[in-house]
Amino acid sequence: xxxxxxxxxxxxxxxxxxxxxxxxxxxxxxxxxxxxxxxxxxxxxxxxxxxxxxxxxxxxxxxxxxxxxxxxxxxxxxxxxxxxxxxxxxxxxxxxxxxxxxxxxxxxxxxxxxxxxxxxxxxxxxxxxxxxxxxxxxxxxxxxxxxxxxxxxxxxxxxxxxxxxxxxxxxxxxxxxxxxxxxxxxxxxxxxxxxxxxxxxxxxxxxxxxxxxxxxxxxxxxxxxxxxxxxxxxxxxxxxxxxxxxxxxxxxxxxxxxxxxxxxxxxxxxxxxxxxxxxxxxxxxxxxxxxxxxxxxxxxxxxxxxxxxxxxxxxxxxxxxxxxxxxxxxxxxxxxxxxxxxxxxxxxxxxxxxxxxxxxxxxxxxxxxxxxxxxxxxxxxxxxxxxxxxxxxxxxxxxxxxxxxxxxxxxxxxxxxxxxxxxxxxxxxxxxxxxxx
Numbered sequence: 001x002x003x004x005x006x007x008x009x010x011x012x013x014x015x016x017x018x019x020x021x022x023x024x025x026x027x028x029x030x031x032x033x034x035x036x037x038x039x040x041x042x043x044x045x046x047x048x049x050x051x052x053x054x055x056x057x058x059x060x061x062x063x064x065x066x067x068x069x070x071x072x073x074x075x076x077x078x079x080x081x082x083x084x085x086x087x088x089x090x091x092x093x094x095x096x097x098x099x100x101x102x103x104x105x106x107x108x109x110x111x112x113x114x115x116x117x118x119x120x121x122x123x124x125x126x127x128x129x130x131x132x133x134x135x136x137x138x139x140x141x142x143x144x145x146x147x148x149x150x151x152x153x154x155x156x157x158x159x160x161x162x163x164x165x166x167x168x169x170x171x172x173x174x175x176x177x178x179x180x181x182x183x184x185x186x187x188x189x190x191x192x193x194x195x196x197x198x199x200x201x202x203x204x205x206x207x208x209x210x211x212x213x214x215x216x217x218x219x220x221x222x223x224x225x226x227x228x229x230x231x232x233x234x235x236x237x238x239x240x241x242x243x244x245x246x247x248x249x250x251x252x253x254x255x256x257x258x259x260x261x262x263x264x265x266x267x268x269x270x271x272x273x274x275x276x277x278x279x280x281x282x283x284x285x286x287x288x289x290x291x292x293x294x295x296x297x298x299x300x301x302x303x304x305x306x307x308x309x310x311x312x313x314x315x316x317x318x319x320x321x322x323x324x325x326x327x328x329x330x331x332x333x334x335x336x337x338x339x340x341x342x343x344x345x346x347x348x349x350x351x352x353x354x355x356x357x358x359x360x361x362x363x364x365x366x367x368x369x370x371x372x373x374x375x376x377x378x379x380x381x382x383x384x385x386x387x388x389x390x391x392x393x394x395x396x397x398x399x400x401x402x403x404x405x406x407x408x409x410x411x412x413x414x415x416x417x418x419x420x421x422x423x424x425x426x427x428x429x430x431x432x433x434x435x436x437x
Contacts, residue, residue: 006046010039013046021150023122024050028059030076040079047087056126056148057089057117060100060141068093069112080115090123092116092146097131102140108253108267116144125149137246138278166217167224176220183212234288242277249273 003024006013012027026046030039047055064070065077067084068091084091098110118126127147135143184190189208197205249270256263320327321334323341328334349355 006042006049008037008039008042010037011042011046022053023148024053024055026055026057026059028057028061030059030061030063032062040083044083044087047083047089052119052121054119054122055089055117056119056122058115058144060113061115062113063115064111064113067091068115069096084117088120089117090120092118092123092126092129094129095131097142099131099142099144100140101133101142103267103271106264106268108257108263114141114144116146122148133250134247137243137250138274138281164224166221168221171217171221173220176216179216179219180212183215187212232285232288234284236284239277239280239284242273242280246270246273246277 003013003015006026010029010031014025016023016025024046026043028039028043031037035041043057047057061076061080063074063076063078063080065073065081067081070077083089093112093115096112099112099114101108101110103109116126116129125148127149129144129146131142132145133142135145187208189205189212192205194202194205249266253263253266253270256266320329321337323337328337
């Protein structure tokens with residue numbers, strides 16, 4: 001499971017859980033000249049935050065130090081060493097095989113800048129650490145392989161105890177016979193007088209026969225266990241031949257360097273082969289995907305891709321949760337637990353003032369009456385009425401109402417005691433919104 005709280009564009013952290021064991025795995029990259037993103041500090045913060053938990057850290061640190069095989073040390077290497085000792089880590093690198101090779105200004109350069117670190121508590125479980133330049137031949141960085149063993153079966157379990165390498169139940173025997181016959185015919189094995197061989201020559205002959213059998217098996221059947229290397233369907237013999245040629249040329253360069261010979265021509269040839277191999281790799285992969293999409297009916301590349309994305313399984317909500325050191329039993333309990341957590345029930349109100357207000361909520365308030373309208377207010381509002389826009393059957397009704405109101409108000413003003421204005425009907429015109437008419 002990835003941990004976003006520790007991860008950055010240059011640092012990726014994941015947590016591997018198996019049974020009651022947890023191991024943190026981190027992959028890191030630090031810029032060559034300056035650590036612009038402060039990745040080393042963020043890695044140190046992650047190591048300190050996880051405490052004594054076992055950790056495996058690997059990546060391109062761009063640092064040199066004799067501890068991991070470099071002939072000299074630089075400032076970055078010193079910073080990495082301080083990080084290692086400050087967090088009780090151990091360097092797993094073994095030997096002096098370069099992990100990085102490139103051609104710069106026509107010269108071959110190599111260095112050991114890819115480092116593997118492990119916590120002291122699990123360092124003894126790391127075994128068979130090695131640099132393998134044959135896995136990713138198109139990259140400037142070589143792959144690093146190692147095994148992380150476990151003293152118990154809680155973390156890693158391998159139930160495959162068979163000594164068989166290949167799955168022969170679904171083998172293509174005609175292809176096996178054809179491949180075996182082809183390689184035996186191309187070699188000189190069938191013409192060798194076995195009875196005249198000495199023990200050493202006999203061992204060499206047996207090794208050749210076994211290798212030919214392996215080739216025929218790999219062509220006609222799948223392999224068992226983790227040793228099986230399944231290639232994509234677009235992989236071709238041409239790509240395989242190019243890959244093997246690059247590997248052989250890489251070995252020739254290393255041998256020439258050890259013997260102190262000139263390697264400029266070999267390096268240039270190696271660069272040309274790697275560029276051609278990478279181009280063919282991309283072309284074959286793209287062509288295979290296009291061929292796959294063209295086989296689909298009534299769909300093009302993008303409609304197929306969109307359909308595949310839409311049909312992907314949606315992320316399901318959790319069916320169980322751990323609440324108060326107990327797990328919920330079903331979806332209903334889980335939903336109830338989530339609701340209680342994010343929307344807890346209201347607590348009982350204990351404020352006496354609130355109870356008093358609630359008890360008189362339906363009571364009618366005893367308030368003073370509003371003061372009556374004055375004659376000035378009535379006449380002012382009547383004068384603002386527009387006969388052309390007034391509602392009613394006849395546009396002259398407001399004018400008649402205004403005249404009647406003037407007469408009633410005049411006669412009422414002569415009275416000593418004010419009397420309410422009596423009208424046959426009343427028309428109320430509320431204030432209108434600006435711009436509505």
